[in-house]
Amino acid sequence: MSKLLDTRLTRALGCDVPVIQTAMGWVATPSLVIASVNAGAFGFLAAAVMTPDECERAVIQIKQAVGARPFGVNFHSFQPGAERIVDICIDHGVRAVSYGRSPSTKLIEKLKGAGILCVPTIGAGKHAQKAVDLGADIIVCQGGEGGGHTGDTPTWLLLAQTLDAVGADVPVAAAGGFRDGRGLAAALAFGADGIAMGTRFLLTSDSPTPEETKARYLQASVTEIPVSTALDGLPQRMVMNETLAALEQSGKLMMLVRALKHGMAFRKVTGASLTDMIKTAWAMASKTDMTLGQTMMAGNAPMIIQKAMVDGKPDEGVLPSGQVAGLIDDLPDCATLINDIVTGAEARLKAIGQTDAV
Numbered sequence: 001m002s003k004l005l006d007t008r009l010t011r012a013l014g015c016d017v018p019v020i021q022t023a024m025g026w027v028a029t030p031s032l033v034i035a036s037v038n039a040g041a042f043g044f045l046a047a048a049v050m051t052p053d054e055c056e057r058a059v060i061q062i063k064q065a066v067g068a069r070p071f072g073v074n075f076h077s078f079q080p081g082a083e084r085i086v087d088i089c090i091d092h093g094v095r096a097v098s099y100g101r102s103p104s105t106k107l108i109e110k111l112k113g114a115g116i117l118c119v120p121t122i123g124a125g126k127h128a129q130k131a132v133d134l135g136a137d138i139i140v141c142q143g144g145e146g147g148g149h150t151g152d153t154p155t156w157l158l159l160a161q162t163l164d165a166v167g168a169d170v171p172v173a174a175a176g177g178f179r180d181g182r183g184l185a186a187a188l189a190f191g192a193d194g195i196a197m198g199t200r201f202l203l204t205s206d207s208p209t210p211e212e213t214k215a216r217y218l219q220a221s222v223t224e225i226p227v228s229t230a231l232d233g234l235p236q237r238m239v240m241n242e243t244l245a246a247l248e249q250s251g252k253l254m255m256l257v258r259a260l261k262h263g264m265a266f267r268k269v270t271g272a273s274l275t276d277m278i279k280t281a282w283a284m285a286s287k288t289d290m291t292l293g294q295t296m297m298a299g300n301a302p303m304i305i306q307k308a309m310v311d312g313k314p315d316e317g318v319l320p321s322g323q324v325a326g327l328i329d330d331l332p333d334c335a336t337l338i339n340d341i342v343t344g345a346e347a348r349l350k351a352i353g354q355t356d357a358v
């Protein structure tokens, strides 16, 4: 492999290729992480939608399948059991953790003290320096094209802002809209240390997403994957379908009714008490810009997402997605995907004059 693909990112994370498979709830399960890691990328387990016990079982499963290859765990600082998940990562020697909103200074110090790399995702340039001040070892900057919750700065503008702010201090991975070797070559040429991809890994034969739902993703065009606040009050990029259209048309009152309805069902599944739900919602509301109503809705969104992502009913749930799904029409396995990305990146780098690229 080209020396140009040996970057600060691969050296820090211990992977072969400067490509991160990002966390995606109910998608970045052990099967996907095992496949991406064994293919040479760095995979993050999506533990933000897991209980600590589920997370530990998943970590053990991954370790057994990948041997000495390192991998990471994604968690949410407000999820019940976040502190135990940190302990699990330490006990099992996980290489890195990723998160959106930074955990407490105490938790970050604990992670760093155990030699675990902290890899926050940022969606706005102004958050880059703050992320480093809070202990980031690597930054993933996700442009607005990206899937799931997302900001409104396009990928290349955010990458420029992030590199200008902190690129000399910490490795930066560009995210939002990547799917192939051309994108990796462009990001490296721009000054990034690698790329991070969600949607492209979701659309592999190794992802656990039901076939019916994958087929719906493959049909979507770039302009059919808008950002909407209708699901949980926060900007989130999703494939436009019947459910999202209905959510967009209903008013705030209907959203609250729906949130309560799903909340009751969610309680049955998770066993969480109403007090637990309100406590978690309140903790998020008091530490973020969100209202209690928004955090309650955010707590209930999982039920709607799971309809599509777990139950295989793409029209009855929502499909978080990057716009890049509009450019994807196949479901390769991770080994083929990573191999094609390496070959494609090396070809582009060679073509622009990097003659030692192959």
Ligand SMILES: Cc1cc2nc3c(=O)[nH]c(=O)nc-3n(C[C@H](O)[C@H](O)[C@H](O)COP(=O)(O)O)c2cc1C
Residues within 6 Å of the ligand: 022, 023, 024, 025, 027, 046, 048, 049, 074, 099, 100, 121, 142, 145, 146, 147, 148, 149, 175, 176, 177, 178, 196, 197, 198, 199, 200, 202, 319, 320, 321, 322, 323, 324
């Ligand atoms: C289906 C789906 C679920 C996601 N779930 C999470 C999550 O649980 N935690 C998280 O930090 N990011 C989540 N994301 C965001 C991704 O980790 C990643 O940052 C994003 O998909 C990158 O953009 P791309 O899809 O254009 O590659 C999700 C994205 C998708 C498409």
